[in-house]
Amino acid sequence: MTKAELTADLKxxxxxxxxxxxxxxxxxxxxxxxxxxxxxxDGLERINGTRYFCNEVAESVLKFRT
Numbered sequence: 772m773t774k775a776e777l778t779a780d781l782k783x784x785x786x787x788x789x790x791x792x793x794x795x796x797x798x799x800x801x802x803x804x805x806x807x808x809x810x811x812x813d814g815l816e817r818i819n820g821t822r823y824f825c826n827e828v829a830e831s832v833l834k835f836r837t
Contacts, residue, residue: 790822
């Protein structure tokens with residue numbers, strides 16, 4: 772999966788927006804606890820305190836998955 776494909780899929784999953792919450796990301800990746808995705812979100816900027824930019828999240832997830 773490419774970064775562009777993952778970004779598009781994340782955007783579709785969270786209703787077409789460009790931002791995703793920690794809880795939504797955990798559910799998307801199949802984790803029962805949002806704490807499991809903290810490694811992917813570490814160092815990313817939060818928007819409104821709870822949301823992360825899907826493009827940055829996709830890049831981070833792919834770094835861990837390869």
